[in-house]
Amino acid sequence: MSVHILVMDGNWHWQPRLRDISPGAGTAVLCRASDLKWADELRGVTAVVGLADDLPVEHWVAAAQHLHQEWRIDVIASLNDRTQDRTAAVAQALGLPFHHPDTVAWVHDKHRMRARLASAGVERVKCAQPTTLEELGDFFTEVAGPVVVKPTGGHASRGVTVVRTREELPAAWQHAWGEATSWTGDYPPLVEEYVPGPEYSVETLTHRGVHHVLAVTEKTSDPVARVETGHVIPARLDGRRESALIAHTRSVLSALNIRFGLTHTEVIDSPNGPVTVETHLRKGGDQIEDLVREAAGVDMADLYLRQLTGQDIGELEVLRERRSHPVYRAAAAIRYLAPDRHGVLAGIDGWQEADAEPGVMRSGQLVPDGTRLAGLKNSDFRLGFVRVCAPDAERAVSRADHALGKLTVRWAE
Ligand SMILES: Nc1ncnc2c1ncn2[C@@H]1O[C@H](COP(=O)(O)OP(=O)(O)O)[C@@H](O)[C@H]1O
Ligand SMILES: [Mg+2]
Structure with a gap:
């Protein structure tokens, strides 16, 4: 039928x-x-x-x-x-x-996600949704360390600031309020304790409640703007830390009652163990689907569509062998050209030279010549990318860096 x-x-x-x-x-x-x-x-x-x-x-x-x-x-x-x-x-x-409406609300409202994960006993991150700058100041005093101020329903690193001194609070507050209207409603900004540590994302496909891990992605971000500047699969992690990240992500997905479908979960590997940043009820952006295909040999769209049409994909070999851990056959990386600069983009040279570098799969300019740029405000201010594959993650990263190094940005002013 x-x-x-x-x-x-x-x-x-x-x-x-x-x-x-x-x-x-x-x-x-x-x-x-x-x-x-x-x-x-x-x-x-x-x-x-x-x-x-x-x-x-x-x-x-x-x-x-x-x-x-x-x-x-x-x-x-x-x-x-x-x-x-x-x-x-x-x-x-x-x-x-x-997905149940609660699951969607927990995933899209980062404050509700924190509350849910805390009540389920999965993790506890100090956070608040202050209604005034004064309340934000009180939270900063209470945490006694750096905090992150960000939109509650944000995306693409819009409106995110890491705040280290009290003087930075008003600008961060205003920055987050500027992005307070999200796709699903208006929320006051969220403030959280700053969780230190390298960042990863865990790409999963859940089938009948079983979370199959397709890949763990290592990410690099701009230290100030928090905009993502690159990803590599597989993440360069030792087996023990990888297992901890995967186990934690599985308990997060279960606590959010995710029973099927693709998810993309961002996790910080903090000194006290893994801590969730956010998750999504979809695949990751930034061509992560291509990185997964090249590094793990898994076609996420194919599996998702089979699941949608009612196939019992959990019995397919490709998922059976990924019930506990990801399986890789090579590596893949993407690097973004993401200068934090004001000016008018006159052009980017060197694409042919970049494409001729070993392992380059794809490259491209992301904003047209003539665009006026006002710093690295969010992901949409990234100028271009190169995506590569390689036999291992180390070489994927160095190939991507080399190829990116062939590009020269010209500024009109
Ligand atoms: N509590 C936190 N501690 C440390 N870094 C954080 C925290 N929350 C967010 N960040 C940083 O800001 C980035 C963007 O935050 P995130 O919630 O993922 O927003 P977006 O939905 O815009 O991607 C994260 O990738 C991470 O680098
Ligand atoms: Mg994010």
């Missing part, structure tokens, strides 16, 4: 792959009107409904109920942070499986 999937985001590009895996699969799309601009693949789509981005959830439920009556929806999918809260509400109303 063919499956009919209600897709509640703008991820159109995987629909042809879905039909390769499950030729009879049908899709209907219920998305935000602003996502309609991605509608470049309409073959085989039964219906497309676009709703004004800010319509309250009951309209989403009503539209989905109508589609369900007309075409009997079997499964609901959303890999986009923007619509997962509505997707969870629709799934509940239609009695179809998806």
Whole structure:
């Protein structure tokens, strides 16, 4: 019997792959009107409904109920942070499986995630959601050390500041408030104790409650802007620390009641053990899907789509061998050109030379010539990237650095 999937985001590009895996699969799309601009693949789509981005959830439920009556929806999918809260509400109303609304709320609201992980006994990070600058000051006094001020529902490192002295608090407070409106609502900023240590992300695919670890990614960030400047898989970790990170991530995912699907969990390996930064109900950005494919030989989209169509993917060899630990066959890295600079970008030279370096898989400019840049404010201010593969992580990192070194940025002013 063919499956009919209600897709509640703008991820159109995987629909042809879905039909390769499950030729009879049908899709209907219920998305935000602003996502309609991605509608470049309409073959085989039964219906497309676009709703004004800010319509309250009951309209989403009503539209989905109508589609369900007309075409009997079997499964609901959303890999986009923007619509997962509505997707969870629709799934509940239609009695179809998806993440529970609480899971979506815990994942998207970093303050609620902290509260949930603390009450589940997984980890305890000092944090608060002050309503005034004075309350923020009180928290800073209480912690007696550096703190991080960031938006509660943030993304792309927007509005994040590491604060080390009391004098820095007002600017950090304002910076975070500037990004207070998130995709799922408005929240006052979050302040947390600063957790020291190297950062990683754990890429997982959960099937029937079992968290399969596809890769552990090592990340580098700009020390001030906290913008991610590179990733390498596999992370260069000894076996004991890798096991601790994986075990911790599994308990985080279980505490958040994640029973299926792809997740991307950011973790700091602190002197007191692993601490979560955030997680997502989707794959990681920054081409991590490509890094996983090149380093681990796993096609995340293929597995996710098979899961969506009802296949018992837990029995596939590729997941059976990853029940406890990731398995790698090579390494892959991405490095970003991310200067913290003000000025107008005149151009970037050296792409051909960079592409000729060993192991380069892909490179590209991310902002057009002529863009006015005002420092490394967030991930969107990264100028370009190179992605490489190599036999091991050490060589992947040095290849990426070499290739990146071939690029020269020209500034107009
Ligand atoms: N409590 C914390 N301790 C130390 N660093 C943090 C903390 N919270 C955030 N950071 C740093 O800021 C970065 C961005 O924070 P994050 O919550 O991941 O925001 P975003 O959703 O924008 O990625 C993290 O990758 C990490 O480098
Ligand atoms: Mg993050």
